[in-house]
Structure formats: C-alpha cells, structure tokens
Amino acid sequence: MNRETIVGTSAPRVDVRDKATGQALYAADIDLPGMLYGKVVRCWEHAHARVVRLDLSAAAKSPGVVRVLGPQDVTANRYNSSVLDLMVSEQMHDMLGDIEDQRIFTDHVKFQGDAICGIIAKSEEAAERAAAKVIVEYEPLPVYLTADASKQPDAIRFTPEKPGNLAFQLPEPMFPGHALGGGDVEAAMRDADLVVEDVFYVPKQKQCQMEPHAYIAKLDSTGRLNCWTSSQMPKLVQAKLAKLFGLPMSLVKVTPTVIGGGFGTRLGLISEPQACAMAMSVPGHAVKLLTLREEDWVISPSRHPGKYWMKIGFRKDGTPLACDARFENYKGGYYLDASGTAFTAGAWLGGMYKFPALRYKGESYFTNQGLTGAYRGYGNPQTNFVLEQLIDRACAQMGADPVEWRKQWHKGVGDDGWCPGVTYPSCALDECLDRGAAAIGWSEKRRQYAHQSGTVRRGVGVAVMNHTSGAMPMLLEHTACTVKLNEDATAEILFACSDMGQGSHTALKQIAAETLGFPFDHVQLSSGTSDVAGFDIGAHASRTIYVGGAAVKKACEDVRRQLLERAGRHLQVSPDELDIRDKRIFVKADPARAIEAETITRAGVYHFIDPATGQAGGEPGQIQGYVSFFAPHNSPPFGASFAEVEVDTETGEVRVLELVNAHDIGRAINPAAVEGQLEGGIQQGLGFVLSEEMYYDGNGRILNNSFTDYKMFGPSDMPKITTILVEDPDPVGPFGAKSVGESGLVSPVGAVANAIFNAIGIQFTEAPITPEKVLKGILEQGVRDYGSIGGAH
Amino acid sequence: MSLKHDIEFALNGVRKRVAVDVTMTALDMLRDVVGLTGTKYGCGEGECGACTIRVDGQTVNACLMFAVACDGHDIVTIEGLAADPKADALREAFVEHGAVQCGFCTPGMVVQAAHILETNPNADAATIKRGLEGNLCRCTGYKKIVDAVESACCGGR
Numbered sequence: 001m002n003r004e005t006i007v008g009t010s011a012p013r014v015d016v017r018d019k020a021t022g023q024a025l026y027a028a029d030i031d032l033p034g035m036l037y038g039k040v041v042r043c044w045e046h047a048h049a050r051v052v053r054l055d056l057s058a059a060a061k062s063p064g065v066v067r068v069l070g071p072q073d074v075t076a077n078r079y080n081s082s083v084l085d086l087m088v089s090e091q092m093h094d095m096l097g098d099i100e101d102q103r104i105f106t107d108h109v110k111f112q113g114d115a116i117c118g119i120i121a122k123s124e125e126a127a128e129r130a131a132a133k134v135i136v137e138y139e140p141l142p143v144y145l146t147a148d149a150s151k152q153p154d155a156i157r158f159t160p161e162k163p164g165n166l167a168f169q170l171p172e173p174m175f176p177g178h179a180l181g182g183g184d185v186e187a188a189m190r191d192a193d194l195v196v197e198d199v200f201y202v203p204k205q206k207q208c209q210m211e212p213h214a215y216i217a218k219l220d221s222t223g224r225l226n227c228w229t230s231s232q233m234p235k236l237v238q239a240k241l242a243k244l245f246g247l248p249m250s251l252v253k254v255t256p257t258v259i260g261g262g263f264g265t266r267l268g269l270i271s272e273p274q275a276c277a278m279a280m281s282v283p284g285h286a287v288k289l290l291t292l293r294e295e296d297w298v299i300s301p302s303r304h305p306g307k308y309w310m311k312i313g314f315r316k317d318g319t320p321l322a323c324d325a326r327f328e329n330y331k332g333g334y335y336l337d338a339s340g341t342a343f344t345a346g347a348w349l350g351g352m353y354k355f356p357a358l359r360y361k362g363e364s365y366f367t368n369q370g371l372t373g374a375y376r377g378y379g380n381p382q383t384n385f386v387l388e389q390l391i392d393r394a395c396a397q398m399g400a401d402p403v404e405w406r407k408q409w410h411k412g413v414g415d416d417g418w419c420p421g422v423t424y425p426s427c428a429l430d431e432c433l434d435r436g437a438a439a440i441g442w443s444e445k446r447r448q449y450a451h452q453s454g455t456v457r458r459g460v461g462v463a464v465m466n467h468t469s470g471a472m473p474m475l476l477e478h479t480a481c482t483v484k485l486n487e488d489a490t491a492e493i494l495f496a497c498s499d500m501g502q503g504s505h506t507a508l509k510q511i512a513a514e515t516l517g518f519p520f521d522h523v524q525l526s527s528g529t530s531d532v533a534g535f536d537i538g539a540h541a542s543r544t545i546y547v548g549g550a551a552v553k554k555a556c557e558d559v560r561r562q563l564l565e566r567a568g569r570h571l572q573v574s575p576d577e578l579d580i581r582d583k584r585i586f587v588k589a590d591p592a593r594a595i596e597a598e599t600i601t602r603a604g605v606y607h608f609i610d611p612a613t614g615q616a617g618g619e620p621g622q623i624q625g626y627v628s629f630f631a632p633h634n635s636p637p638f639g640a641s642f643a644e645v646e647v648d649t650e651t652g653e654v655r656v657l658e659l660v661n662a663h664d665i666g667r668a669i670n671p672a673a674v675e676g677q678l679e680g681g682i683q684q685g686l687g688f689v690l691s692e693e694m695y696y697d698g699n700g701r702i703l704n705n706s707f708t709d710y711k712m713f714g715p716s717d718m719p720k721i722t723t724i725l726v727e728d729p730d731p732v733g734p735f736g737a738k739s740v741g742e743s744g745l746v747s748p749v750g751a752v753a754n755a756i757f758n759a760i761g762i763q764f765t766e767a768p769i770t771p772e773k774v775l776k777g778i779l780e781q782g783v784r785d786y787g788s789i790g791g792a793h
Numbered sequence: 794m795s796l797k798h799d800i801e802f803a804l805n806g807v808r809k810r811v812a813v814d815v816t817m818t819a820l821d822m823l824r825d826v827v828g829l830t831g832t833k834y835g836c837g838e839g840e841c842g843a844c845t846i847r848v849d850g851q852t853v854n855a856c857l858m859f860a861v862a863c864d865g866h867d868i869v870t871i872e873g874l875a876a877d878p879k880a881d882a883l884r885e886a887f888v889e890h891g892a893v894q895c896g897f898c899t900p901g902m903v904v905q906a907a908h909i910l911e912t913n914p915n916a917d918a919a920t921i922k923r924g925l926e927g928n929l930c931r932c933t934g935y936k937k938i939v940d941a942v943e944s945a946c947c948g949g950r
Contacts, residue, residue, distance in 0.1 A: 012888050019896025020884045020903060022831020022871035029830035125814070208931050210835050210843060210897040260833075260897030261931050293836040501895025501932050672891035672937075679934035680894065707840035707929060715922040715935040 007514040007735045010672035013506045014525070015258070015499070027214035027230050027257040032286040035216075036066055038278040039119045039127035040271065041134045042295065043109040047368040047700025048141040048156075048333075051107040051116060055135035059119060062133050064126025067281050069118040071105040074277040078103055079244045081269040082301075082336040082373055083236045087475035087537060095171045096339040101159045104273045109138070110158060110333025111370050112701050113298030120278050120287055143700040147306065147328045147365035158333060158366035167331050168338035168364040170346075180346040181323075182420075183357030188322035192313030196394045201766040202382040203693040204305035204330075205684075207375055208712055211260020212296040213270050217279035218286040225252045226286075227276055230259045232266045233538025235496050238530040240269055241276055254530040262500035263684070264374030265300045267540050268336075297705035301373025302694060304329040304341045304364070308386045312355075318400050320409055322357035325349060327382065331364045332371035338364040341372075343474070344418070345379030349387060351418035351466040351636065353409050368700040374540060376681075376742045380467060381688050381749045385767050388463040388750025392757055397790035401446075402462050402754065403437050406640075410464060417636050418466065419473055425635050426738070428664035428728035429464060432640035435724050436462070436662035440642040449758055450787030457783065458657075459759025460644045463750025466636050469546035469739035477543065477631035479551040480534025483512070483559045485623040487605035489583050489598040491516055491559070493525040496533035497548045502741055503673035504544040510669055511549045511734055515556035517580025518597075525552075534628070542739030543631075545669060549734040551629035558625030566600045566619050635730040637738040638664040641685075641747035643719075645755040649783050652771030654690060654756060655719075659748055662724035667736035671725060674740050678723040681744020683713050689749045690768050758786045800864035804829075805873025813860040819853075820844045822860035823870060831871035831900045835929070842928030845901035846870050852908045854927070871900035880907045883945045890941035894932030902928050906942045918943050 018024040043049065056068040078100040085098050105117050116136055121127035144150035150158070150165040158165055170178045189195060216228040225247060231237045234256040242249045259266065275289040291299065306329035313321040327345045331338050346360030395402045411417075412427040437443070445460045452458070470477045482494040493512055499505040505525050513523045527533060536548070564575035567585040571578070571593055579588050586594035603618025610616070642660040647653070661678045668674040691711040695703040704710045729736025749767070757763050761784025762777045796815045801808065804827065813822050823829045823846070835843030837856050844855040847869040874880035883906055886892070893899050902925065909916055909924040916924065921942045922935070930938065 010891060013891070013893060015896065016888045016893045017884070019893050019899050020887050021875060022829075022900040024896055025830070026833075026897065028834065029824075031828070208929075210833075210841065210895065210929065210931055212834065259895060261895040263931070293838075293841075501897075503891075503894065676891050676894055676933055676937060679936045680932045681934070683931070683934040706838060707836050708838060712929065712931070714929060715925045715939060716919075718922075718935050721934060721936050 004514050004735065006510045006520055007669050010670055011506055011510055011520055013503050014509060024258045026211050026260050027216060027228055028290055030216055030228060030257065032216065035286045035288055036120050036122060036282060037124045037127045038275060038287045038289040039131045040115045040274050040289070041117045041119065041131045042113045043116055043138070044112060046109055046138055046140050047112040048143045049109040049138035050141060051109065051136055052139050053137040054117060056117060058133040058135065059130040062126065062130035064122040065119060065130045066122065067120040069105070069278060069281055071103065071107055073281065074104045075245055077244050077246070079240065079273060080335060083233055083268040083538070084337045084340055086236050086239060087471065095173060097168060097171065098339060099159065099161050099335050101335050104277050111368055113295065113370065114333065115274060118274055118278050120282055124290065143368045145367055145369055145696060145700055147330055147367065150365050150367050162366065165366040166363060167335050167366050168342050170343060170362055178361055180360045181350060181358030183322070185322045185324050185357040185359040188357040189313045189324070192321050193316035194314045194394060194397060195311060196390045197311035198390065198765055200308045200386045202305055202308055202385055203688065203767045204369065205303040205375060205688050205692045206297060206694055206710065207263035207265040207302065209261030209263055209265055212293055213291040213300060215271055215275035215289045216286055217275040219280050219283040221284060223251060225276055225280065226255065227272055228255045228257050229272055230257050230266055231268070232262045232498055232500055232540060233268060234498060234527065234530060235533070235536050236538050237269060237272055241272060244273055245276065245280070256498055256527045259498055259500045262539065263376040264378065267374040270300050294705045298370045298702055301332070301336055301371040303375035304372045306330050308382060310386050310390055312390050312394060314394055314398065316398065318398055318405055320353055320355050323349065323355045324359050326361040328363050328365065330367045330369055330372065332369050333366060334371060336371060336373045341379040345383045347418035348380045348383045348466060351411060352387065352464070354411055354415070369696060370694065370702065376684060377746050378742065380465060380746045381685065384463060384465055384746050384750040385689065385753060389753050389757070389763050392461070392754045393763060396786065399790065403433050403442060406462065406464050407433055417634060418468060422473055422634050425633065425732050426666060426728055426730040427638055428726045429638040429640060431726045431728070432638060432662035432664050433464070435726065436640045436642045436660045439660045439722050439724060440644060440658060442642065445644065446758070451785050455649050457647050457649060457759040458644065459647070459755040459757065459786065460642060461751045461754025461758050462640060462642050463747040463754060464638065464640045465743060465746040466638050467739065467743035467746060468541055469635050469637065469733065470543035470631050471541040472631045472634045476537055477547050478629065479536045479548050480628045481551045481555040482534060483555045483625035485559060485601050487602045489601045490522040491518060491524065493523065493552060494528045494533050495525060495548060495552060496527055496536035497544050498527055498539045500539055502677060503670060507545055507669040507673055508549055508552050512552050512556050515553050516560055518583055522583065542741040542743065544741065545737050546635065546733050546739045547631045549669065549737060550631065551627055553734045554627040554629055555625040558627060559623055562623045563597055563600060567595050570595050633732045635666065635732045635738045637666065637740060637743050639743055639747050641751035643748065643751040643755040645752060645759055647756060647759045647774065649760060649778055652774035652778070654769060654774060656686060656752060658720040658722070660722045660724065661744055661748065662726060663740065663744065664726045664728060665740045666730035666733050666738035667727050668725050669735060669737050674725055675723045677740045678744035679721055682721055682748050683718065685745035685748030686752065687712050688745070688767060689752045691770065693768050760784065761786050761789055798861050800861055802863045802865060803867045805869055815861055817860040818856050819846070819858040819860050819863055820855035823855060829870050829872050833897055833900060835897065840929065842905060843898050843901045845904045845928065847904060847908060852905050871904055874903065874907060879910065883907055883910060886941040886945040890937045890944065892933060892937040892941040898928060898930045902930065902938060909942065910945060914947055916946055
C-alpha cells in the first residue's frame, strides 16, 4: 500500500486559476515601458534563393522606424537553434557531425520564411509598413523537396560541411555499417518462413501549440542582455545566446514566460537570436517580437517527414527473426537536431520487440522544406505507423491474434531498452494489453468484424509502444534544484525546468510536499530566472517528472535530513527514528515525543542570544537543500492503444469511434494530469494518422499554414476516449513514476491504422490516411473481409 | 497616415471611450488600447477561438471584428466574467476537472462555454461539443473541457 497522502492525488494545478481568468501573462501579454516592436522580414517568395540585392533605405525612412538591420548589422556568428550540441560531449559532438549553419539574417534562403532583415519601430503597424518597403532581389535556386532530389550529385550544397546534402547518418565508429542493432539480419531473413516488407511515408506534422511564439529582449543599462522567452529550455537559451553574441553568461539574463504549449517546437531557440540582435541595436529599449500564426507555421521546426522502409522476417509459428529498416527523413534547410530523430526512430524500434537480429539505418537529408526538429514523440510515431502495421500484416497472414502476438514478443523487464546496456527496470505492458482489450471488447469485436457486408465497415486495432523517461544515456541528464526553508517552515523551491502546460510544476510540488512532510500549500515552486535558478537541461524527452522529480525529491530529502538532525538533537533520538507529518516531527515509536518543524526553522533564522544568559535558543542557520542531480538510469513507459473505427467505403471517410489508451506509467503522481497527457496525446496521434500534414507546392511554398487548411481534430471529431493508468511502481523513478509527456500520442497512430486494416482489409503506407487515400486504396485493391486474409485470426 | 475614429461602448459593464485606427481589430483594441490581455491572438482568422468575446450576448471572434464595429455595443471579455457567479462556477468546474493545461485557449473556451450554458442550460455532451467546435485546443483532447462544461450544466446538478 502507498503511504503517501499528497503524491497520487489530483491536486489542482498551481496555475489554473490565473489561466482560467485570463490573468496568466504569456510573452505577448507583457508590456514594458518605452517598448519598441520588431519585425523580421522573411523571404515568402522562394524556398531556395540567393539574395542579390537588399535595399533597406526606403524602410529606414518609413514613419515610426527606429532602426533597420541587415546581415551586416548583426553578429556574423553562426548558431544551431537546436540544443543537441549542449547535451553531448565534445567527442560525441564531433562524431555525430553536428554543425552550426544558421545566421540571424541570411543571404542564402534555404526555406520559405528564412529571415532576411529586421525592422525596429515604435509600433507593430509601423514595423509592418516599413517591412513592406524593404527591397529584396533574389536569384532563385533549384528547389529540393525530398531526399531523392537533394542527394543528386549536381544538387547545390546546403552547407560545405555536408557532402551530398546528407545532414546525418548513424556514425560508423558507434554504429558499424551506419546501422543500429546487431545479429546477422541477412542470415535470419533467409531462415524466415514469412517476410513482410514495405515502404511507407510518414507526414510532416506541426505542433500547433496555441500560443504563437513571442519574445521580448532588452539590453539594459548595465550591459546585460535580457530575454523573455517561452522556450522549453530557458537555461540552454541563456547558454546559446551567450555563445552567439560572445557574452559571458553573467551578461545574459533569461526570464521564462508562461508557455502556451510546446510539444517540442520550443525546444531550443526560435526567434530569440533575432529579438536579441534587435535589442542590442537599441540599448535601453525593450523590443517585442511577435509572430503571426502563418509565420509561426514556417519558422519553427515541425516533425520529420520521410520515407521509411521496413522488412520483418518470422518463423511460421510467429517467432520474429529479424527486422531490417531504413528511415530517410527530410530535414528542412538547416541542420538543427539532424542526429536526433534519425537515431531515436530506430531506438524505439529496437526497444519494442525481441528481434534476434536488427539493422536500422537512419539518415537525414537537407531539403528546402520548412525546418524539422523536435515534436512530441520524436521519431516514435513514425516508427509506430510502420512497425505496427507490418506486425499486423504478419499476424493476419499467420493467423495470429495481434494482442496475443504482442504479449508474447514485446520486450520486458531485464531486456535492453532503447539503448543497449540500459535495461528495462519495469514493464507492465501485458496489463496494458489485457485491460485495454477488455475495455474495447477486443475478442468479440474482432470476431464480429472479420466478416462484414455493406458500405460502412467497422474495425478494431491495437498497437503498442515504448518510449523514454529522460534522455539518459545518450544525452546529458542534469538538473539542479534548490530548496529554501522560510522561518515559518514553508518551502520555496527553485527548479529551472519549464512547465509547458502539462502540470509538471504541480506534480513536482506534490513530490516536494510529500518528501518534506509539509502541506501542499506550504510549498512553492518556481522556475525563477537564469540569475537564480541552477542548471537544468530543459523540458524534453519526457524527463520533467522522472528526472526533475527525482532532483526535487533529492533536494527535499537534503532539507528533511537537516530538519531531522536538528530535531533528533532536540529530542535526543537518532534522526532515523523520526518522521515528519504536517510539519510535525515525531518519534515513530512514540508519536507524542515531537517538535514542530517551525520551532526549528524559526530558531534557525531568528537566532537571538539572551543577554542575561549569553545562551541562544535552538540551532542557528537557515536550512537550504540542494542537489546537482544526474539521472542514474532510464525507465521507459509502455503503452497499448486500441481503436475502433468506422470506414465509409463510398466516401473514404474514417471515423474513430473509440480510442483506449492504456499506459504503464509506473505511478501517477497526479492522476488527472497524467490522464490529461494521454487524452491530449490521442488528439495529436489521431491527427498524425488521419488528417495532419504540411503540404508544399512544387516551389517549396507551404499551402496550408493555417488552422483553416491544416486539419487538427476539434471537439466533435474526437472519439470516445478511455484512458487506463496502469500503475506498477518503477524501482528507479521518484515514487515509482515513469514518464508520460510524449508517449500518449504514439500508439494511437498504429492502432487506428490497424483498425482500418481490420475494417476493410487494406493497409495504407502513407500517413495521414485521408479519405482520398482510402478511396484510392479501395479502388485499387477492393474492400476485403479481414477474415479472408491469409489465416487471419 | 491612419484614420482614427472615436468609439464608445460598454466593456464588461463599464462605459468606455477610445480612439481607434479604422483598420484595427477588436482584438488589438482590447489587448493594446484597453490593456485587457486575457483575450488571446491565436490565428487571426477566426479558426481557433482563442479571442472569443461576447458582443450583445453573442460570441464573436474578436480577431474578425473591426474595433470600430464595437461602437454602441455591449462587449464582455474573460475579464468581465470575473464578477459573474455562473461563470465562476464554470471556472471552478474547469479547475476541478483538470480542463486547463497550457491555458492559452482557456479564456476563449470559458467565454464560449459560458455562452453555451446561458443559451442552453441543459446542454448534453454532444451539444457542448458542437458549441465548442470553434475553439481549438492542442493539449487536452477536449475530454476534460467537455466534462467540465457538462458538470456545470443545470447549475452543476
């Protein structure tokens, strides 16, 4: 039984009332005295071009303009707006081949929306009017929208450092043959009784966080560069800005603002370099840089699209023998985290099933599409769409039940996780599968839908996934945390990692209160500014609770230890014999012997000496706890999703009727927040598989950079949602918790695709599976009873 | 350069006189001229609903309305719902159900939900979903939002 009283409850979010009343201040809401407004002039006409003439003279004379800035007016230093370079050692950095290939303003446009120059004016309108007066002449260059196009020998190089426009492939020294895995794939495939193989296309999905990017920057009178940002990684923004502008970190102050959704798009920098460059040209003035939605769409990185080939061999009894795969993803015009998704897509693949032989190749090619980078799931939904469909294809042909096959062959406790050598400490995927199957009525519906007639067909599908809890061991996992006790025995915690809206700060506060033995409301937790908060790598890789929570717990344990030591001396018992409940420190074996925590903290702060006796009461010193925490392990979560769909074979429309998301999260620190992550994940997963894709014309200009033309699910599009929290406490995570931030969107992808397969007997290799593709598939292949496929179960 | 126009309207129950540029949207006026930043810019084309306000009892996307069109009308923003007990119950339902994550869509959601409850106090889940169709959320999958609004229906009965 859990003895906790605060952890495991759905404590209301700390920021909820501010947000529900419109009082929460996002960056765009902040108004500083004498504020100026910036506007980045972008190239909208071309996706690949050279600037042959830039004339800012008319813009400079436009009413209300304070400054105009071209490439020559800002630092020529290059940067990489992503952050992987700060998360790996220098040797690893060199081996991966990470590069800095971005400039604040460019004369070589590599994607539509690349920044050309900047305007600073007294109002937004004045800046916009001036922007329209900037004269730019371009020399158009050939536009490469796919890897196949940009890898041609005569293609223009995006950067001299990357021949063949191959931004990244798994590096030879670490991955022999540029491949992840092991075993003899060729030999294993020769032994296979059944081989399934296909080439898939995975879509370019946009995060669509509701708050458009907004920044404020100011060079203050002490020469410090201030930046207000909604980045997911405020401390890395500080480090990146310091490097870009050649400043010591002490002269860069980053203030995190309330974040209106992240989902990866705010990982690292977006327009902080432009905002800061503008501010540095008008010392003493704050410059606000807002982003229009249509602009937001093109300037921030999206999910990596690309071609994903996979081949899996089985024995006829269902034993998996080998998996061979290659994901060729399309970067945008710049490198960013090219080494990230290309690797992780294969890592999740390797972490899922017991393939004795595995060979995965991941490659990233530059293209003239918009930037690609981090998006919740980070390579995992791509792999899920491919792997889980091929597994179901094989199951259908072998007559295996997809649930039973997965239960038999998924990896579990003691197996290598997504990184060899880091084994799974816990796995409750079987329970996820069992409870999910029961919730959707799996067996009965599979029987029922095996043979159908009529124009509207139904199907149920399943998919599973593994994800990660932090990025250890591939990337740095470091969080510092400080806990200060006030004299009234209330705690103030500094923890730099942002809450993007997941409710992480609420859950962390629960962890702190539980550890300290203090009431929830007697604990305060904030990100602080970069001045006061210690190092933290940022909110990514679903790490905030698993790693950040462990850091908060450790720092609070430090405080608790100090409190118990002082109490022990007062009560004349060993600290081990003491416990704290509701700020009362008592002897476990004799609860009547006790001292209030406040007695200790008050004496520590107000440490008076009695003039009559020369004696002081209690022990001196304000108690503070601190940890500089490095995650010792990685305990990935698992999940199983079940979908029921209805396919209209006359219109091609797919309606998802129900989606069950059963998740092995170790322990829910805040169940409502965990459910919220899984429910929101479903909406994004459904978008990936059914409706969301950024489309470009032949010249690389985006066709649907708006909520009108890019279809994300609205309230009425959503199916009935059931989330099942499977709690099997992890031996490593804080209070048994594993991660949940990203993983909810992953397996709905495969589950819906497999439900469509169950409904009409057709698999679709291109996501999103739009009505057009469904109709085309039906036209070409005909609707088939699932029961008529091979030895289908 | 730009034409200014004097307008007068009721803002959250208080008479307000402002001079606005004729090209200005109601959204920009509320945020930049009046200084009420609870109403959000999310898309600028009436798709996301983050800027939902009430005009003479009807909900409107403030980004699609000219500021001058507010002249003579009764405007209520999220800030104006602060004193409304029914809206208060609704906000508490959002709190209790965990219907708020990043919170950027929330002011628009609350204004729209308050409108649904006022015009259809017995709304069922399907009606609520239809009513919230113009308000996008990327965090919640809408489940807890719909649950919250449903629980506030019929005065929470």
